[in-house]
């Protein structure tokens with residue numbers, strides 16, 4: 001098992017390893033000794049697989065367990081689901097020392113975290129991510145929230161968890177396409193900040209998503225990503241600077257995702273977004289062609305796309321509506337060399353020119 005400490009407005013550990021769900025109750029008890037009640041938030045795909053194990057472990061450790069299981073999918077990431085969670089907790093008489101537990105992927109973690117951050121002005125949350133994407137990114141760092149019809153993650157709060165429990169055995173049950181989209185976020189860390197991770201992924205590229213069956217390798221990869229994310233969070237918890245580099249590929253990726261009405265998975269859109277930015281960097285001369293083909297080659301090796309038919313005009317229009325813009329300027333994340341990223345401020349005209357150059 002790998003233990004990674006995150007020192008932010010709250011200090012907590014991320015535990016990554018095999019078989020951790022069965023001891024999740026013990027870990028919850030350690031980080032939340034005074035809790036009597038817990039609310040396990042999960043969804044219709046994940047609950048049948050893992051909820052019973054977590055419930056049994058929690059009960060063995062003296063918790064009174066309540067559940068909120070929503071319909072799987074981004075469409076549920078709204079205020080009605082949050083109100084449902086608040087309602088269960090209010091009716092069961094939850095107090096400030098009780099606990100919310102997020103069991104599932106990124107949507108579950110974001111929503112459970114947001115419900116916890118607001119109920120009684122804030123109660124503790126433990127994150128138990130079950131998807132690769134949630135293990136390496138969403139569950140660590142305290143971003144929580146819901147979508148509005150106008151856009152993704154438009155309402156939310158920074159609310160750090162008390163612990164993150166990552167049972168890598170959960171990766172074995174993920175559908176191929178869900179594992180694959182998680183690899184986009186893994187590759188992102190390699191590009192923006194981690195040459196060792198790049199070498200590890202490149203060295204295993206011929207196996208493609210077959211790496212998921214290699215337990216030791218997956219624990220190592222997830223652990224490396226978590227350490228990268230912890231490093232970023234500890235430097236910029238509230239997303240005013242370096243944390244924005246985690247949005248590599250996301251500026252255009254979010255627009256592609258929203259324009260598909262969220263039918264295209266997040267990680268697939270991030271991979272496309274990275275591919276589009278790589279081509280634009282080559283066109284403007286800030287990334288050399290050999291480095292770019294190594295990057296594009298790695299994305300493709302893990303079964304991810306690097307292109308999309310979105311026009312530069314649509315990409316800029318969508319990006320200007322995204323919450324991540326500050327004033328009328330966009331912070332676009334560029335990688336000039338594998339392992340090194342840059343935050344470049346661009347106004348819409350500059351961004352349009354940049355994207356058009358990559359398309360030519």
Ligand code: GLY
Nearest residue numbers: 137141143243246
């Ligand atoms: N998922 C990006 C972040 O946590 O900042």
